[in-house]
Amino acid sequence: MSRRKLRPVFSRLWLLAPVTALGMGCSSTWGCDSDGHxxxxxxxxxxxxxxxxxxxxxxxxxxxxxxxxxxxxxxxxxxxxxxxxxxxxxxxxxFICEGRRPEGLCSDGAVAVEVPALGALFARMAHLEAASVPAFERLADELAAHGAPERLVRAARRSAKEEVRHARAMEALALRHGAPIPELKVAPFQARSLEALALENAVEGCVRETFGALLAGWQARSAEDAQVRESLAAIAPDEQRHAELSWAIDAWALEQLSPEARERVEEARREAWRELERDAAASLVPDAVARASGLPSARMAQRLVRELAFSLMPQAHA
Ligand SMILES: [Fe+2]
Ligand SMILES: [Fe+2]
Structure with a gap:
């Protein structure tokens, strides 16, 4: 998949987003995160x-x-x-909220039952944004250690800084809607092979973070809450670059790997699309929360996953 394909695909899918009327005022094979939603x-x-x-x-x-x-x-x-x-x-x-989760993520961003549902959603989103910071920091170090082009290493470091800003913006929304800032727990990282890096990047970057970038742009158009629209409109362009970076890292890493290792990465990516589609279909958000946050319905989320996967990997669906 050429990373240049992403922007036109996003633009086409965002046309499906209901644009809000003005004025009205986030399962894993990674670490110990058992259920992210x-x-x-x-x-x-x-x-x-x-x-x-x-x-x-x-x-x-x-x-x-x-x-x-x-x-x-x-x-x-x-x-x-x-x-x-x-x-x-x-x-x-x-909740369907997506982003790049690091290996060893041991917290899930869940808050107390008494917290209003909208606050609980933003707490989840803030947790996921915060989790992306160590994910990118580790990725930058590993890319450098594996001899990746400097532009990829620099972009990963810049992405980590952007995720700090995103986490703060989502934390502000969580606090505004009565939720505490959730604790983030990530187990210490171990050195790993380029194939392991490529597998994680294919699942967490090319699938989950790419869909997260699409969702951010969708919510920036559809949220009835003006502050949500404003926050996500600031985040969406960064997330689009993160998604493009994932695909650029993927292209570089696949070139370095054996045909067998490449096939394992491709299979992990195909399975990640299938899993994401199942998660999207199972998402269930109270109507008031969906309207305020701009999250799509389960049916629309499933359609978006399917169309995104098909647009980015048509050969996998042939
Ligand atoms: Fe982010
Ligand atoms: Fe991101």
Missing amino acids: TSQSTFPIPAMLLDGGTPTQATACEELCASYGAKAPCSLSKSTEDKPEPDQVSCETL
Whole structure:
């Protein structure tokens, strides 16, 4: 895939994004990150259910979660002890937010159940941005150690600095929406082969970060919250360059590897697209959170993954 192909593909897919009306004011084979997307979020119990009925003590939490566009597993709780009946429901949400995760990532950016769902989403995004900093720092050191062109090493170092800015911007959004800044835990790095670097870059850079760059531009167009649009409009061009860098590193690394190692990298990339499509299809974000953050629906996210994968790797789908 020529990295120059990315911009026209992104521009074409962004045309599908619903542009927001003005004025209205984020599973892994890596390290110990077991699930990068799932969160529990708490909502007040709605006054009315989807079918028009009123919730009672006997109403199942699954039904209440459905009215928020969320799903089970779920639980009911009280906001204060003196309340006679439960007035809150905790529902599972599955955020689709993507970026470059380092090997050895041991934290997932999840926050307490009581945190509002929108804040929980930005906490996830902030965590992922913060995790990208050591990912790029390590990548720059490894590229230099493996004799990569200086322009790739420099671009990786610059990307690490940009990810610091992105993390701060997402942390500001998380704090504004009632979420704490999540802790980041990354296990110490070990030296590794060029093939291992290329495998990680294919999955985390060419697939996950590339889709993350597409999502950032999508959210910059669709978020109803003006501050979200502004923050993501500043981040999206950087992410597009990070995605291009991933593909440039991929092209250089594949040239150095044996045909067998190249095929292993290509297979890891094909599997990463399939996994990302499954994650996108399973994403489930409450409607209010989707509108404020500009995240696409599960169906649209799945379509975007499919079209992006097909545009960047048509031979893999022949
Ligand atoms: Fe970023
Ligand atoms: Fe990035």
